[in-house]
Amino acid sequence: MRQTNYAKWAFALLLLVLFSNFLVYRSPFSAAVVPDDTFWLVAGSLVDFAIVAPLLLLASFRLNAKQLAAFIAAGLIAARFIIPSLYFEPFALLFYFGAAFEVLVLAAELALLALLLIQIPRIRRDMAKETGSPLFTLFPAVYRNIKPNPLINIILSEALAFYYAFFTWKKRPTDDPRAITLHKNTSSIAFTLMLIHAIIIETIGIHWWLHDKSALLSIILLVLNVYSVIYFIGDIQATRLNPLTVKNGKLNVSLGLNKRISVPLDSIESVRWGAEPEADALEFVAKDFEEPEPEVVIDFKLPQQAVLFFGKTRTVSQIALKVDNPEKLKQLLSSIK
Numbered sequence: 001m002r003q004t005n006y007a008k009w010a011f012a013l014l015l016l017v018l019f020s021n022f023l024v025y026r027s028p029f030s031a032a033v034v035p036d037d038t039f040w041l042v043a044g045s046l047v048d049f050a051i052v053a054p055l056l057l058l059a060s061f062r063l064n065a066k067q068l069a070a071f072i073a074a075g076l077i078a079a080r081f082i083i084p085s086l087y088f089e090p091f092a093l094l095f096y097f098g099a100a101f102e103v104l105v106l107a108a109e110l111a112l113l114a115l116l117l118i119q120i121p122r123i124r125r126d127m128a129k130e131t132g133s134p135l136f137t138l139f140p141a142v143y144r145n146i147k148p149n150p151l152i153n154i155i156l157s158e159a160l161a162f163y164y165a166f167f168t169w170k171k172r173p174t175d176d177p178r179a180i181t182l183h184k185n186t187s188s189i190a191f192t193l194m195l196i197h198a199i200i201i202e203t204i205g206i207h208w209w210l211h212d213k214s215a216l217l218s219i220i221l222l223v224l225n226v227y228s229v230i231y232f233i234g235d236i237q238a239t240r241l242n243p244l245t246v247k248n249g250k251l252n253v254s255l256g257l258n259k260r261i262s263v264p265l266d267s268i269e270s271v272r273w274g275a276e277p278e279a280d281a282l283e284f285v286a287k288d289f290e291e292p293e294p295e296v297v298i299d300f301k302l303p304q305q306a307v308l309f310f311g312k313t314r315t316v317s318q319i320a321l322k323v324d325n326p327e328k329l330k331q332l333l334s335s336i337k
Contacts, residue, residue, distance in 0.1 A: 002062060010059035017048050017056065025083050038087045045083060046091060049075035050098075066105075067150075073101035109151050116152060119145045134163060135242050136252055136262050139307065153311025161257055164241070165234035171241055178332060179243040181324045182255060188286035189236055196232050199225050231257070239286075244323060246332040251298075253319065255284045261306040261319060269301045271333050277320035282306050285322045294320035296329065 024033055024045070035041060054071040057063060063071070076098030080088055088095070119142075126141035127134065138156055146152060173181070183189060203225040211218040235256040242254045251268065254260035259282065275297040277283065285292050303315045323329050 002060060007060045010056045014053055014056040014060060017053055021045050021048055022082055025087070034087075039090060042083055042087050042091060046076070046079055046094065049079040049082075050094075051075075070102065070105050073098040073105075077102065112146070112149055112151060113155070116142070116146060116155065131248060132245075132252065133242050135160060135238060135254055135257075135260060139311070150311075153313075157257070157309070157311040160238070161231050161234040163234070164237040164257070165230045168237045168241060173240050174243065174245075176243075176245060176247070178247040179245045180329050180332075181243040182253075182284060182322065183239050183286040183324070185324045186286040186288040186292065188239065188288065191287050191289070192232050192236050196229055199228050199232075244284075244321070244329070246329075251333075253284050253321065255286060258309050259284065259306060261304060261316070263300065263304045267300050267302060267304060268333075269299045272297045272299070273326075273330070278318055280316070281318040281320045282314065282316045283320045285320065292322055295322045295326055296320070 024030060024041070050072050053075050054068055057071055058068055076094050080095040080098075122145055123138075123141045126144055127137045130137045130141070138160060142152065142156060203222060207218050207222050207225075210221060235258070238254065239256040242252075242260075244254075245252045246265070249265050250262055251265055252260075252262045261282065273296050277294055277297050281297065283294055285294055298319050298321065300317055303317045306314050306316050306319075308314055321329075
C-alpha cells in the first residue's frame with residue numbers, strides 16, 4: 001500500500017463505493033431505491049466497478065498497467081454477480097469481455113508457472129553454485145532464469161515456507177564465526193509457539209461448532225488454520241537456521257520468513273550504535289513480550305531492496321537491528337566507519 005494519507009482516504013472511498021453498490025442491489029432497501037428504468041443506474045454501477053474502483057485501487061496500492069487492466073476486468077465480472085441478472089442483461093457483453101480477459105491472464109500465469117517448473121533443474125544448479133541458505137539464494141537463482149513476476153514471488157515464498165516447515169528438521173544452526181543470532185535473547189520462538197497452540201485449540205473448538213452451521217465455512221477455516229500452523233513452524237525454522245552473517249563481502253540479515261535483505265558491505269555508508277532509526281527504516285528486531293528497541297542503525301549509500309512477506313519487495317535506505325552479541329557485530333563491521 002502507498003504510504004500516504006491520500007492512499008488511506010482512497011481505500012476508504014473504495015470500500016464505500018463497493019458497499020453502497022451492494023446495498024443498492026442486495027439489501028432489504030433495494031425494492032425502494034431501484035427505479036423502474038434501471039439502465040442508467042446499472043450503467044453508473046458499471047462505471048463504479050470498472051473505472052472508479054480500479055482508479056481508487058491504483059491510488060491506494062502500487063499497481064502496474066497489467067494489474068490495473070486485470071482489476072478493470074475483475075470489476076466487470078464482480079458487477080455481474082452483484083447486479084441482478086434481469087438488470088444486467090443489456091450489458092451482458094461487458095461481462096463476457098471481462099471474463100475473456102481474465103481467462104487470458106490466467107492462461108499467461110499458468111504458462112509462467114509451467115516455465116518455472118521446466119527451469120527447476122537449472123535453478124537448482126544455480127543455487128548449488130552459491131554459498132548461503134535457500135532463503136537468500138532461491139529468489140536470485142530463479143530470477144536469473146525467469147523474469148520477476150508477483151505470482152512467482154508468491155509461489156517461491158510458499159515454497160520456502162513449506163521447505164523450512166517440513167525439510168529442515170535434521171539441519172542445525174550454523175556455527176560460523178561470522179554469524180550472529182537475533183532471537184536467542186528474546187521470547188520470539190516462545191511467542192510463535194504460543195500462537196501455534198492458540199490456533200490449534202481454536203481450530204478444535206470452533207471447527208466442530210461451525211461445521212453444523214456451515215460445512216463450507218468450517219472447511220475454509222480449517223484449511224486457513226492448518227496453513228497458519230505450517231507457516232509459523234517454517235518461520236521458527238527459518239529464524240533458527242538463518243542468523244545474521246557478514247561474509248563473502250555481503251551483509252545478510254533475516255528475521256524468519258517475513259523479511260530479509262542482502263547487501264554488499266561496500267554499499268554501507270555508516271554504522272551508528274545507539275542511534276534512533278527513521279520512521280521508514282526496516283527493523284530486524286525479534287518479538288518479545290516487552291517491546292524491544294533497536295541497538296544499531298545501518299545507513300546505505302544507495303537504496304537497497306529488501307524482500308518481505310509473500311515475496312513483496314521494498315526499497316530501503318536504512319535498517320535497524322538488535323542482535324544477541326553486539327560486540328561481535330561491532331568487530332565484524334569495524335572496517336565500516
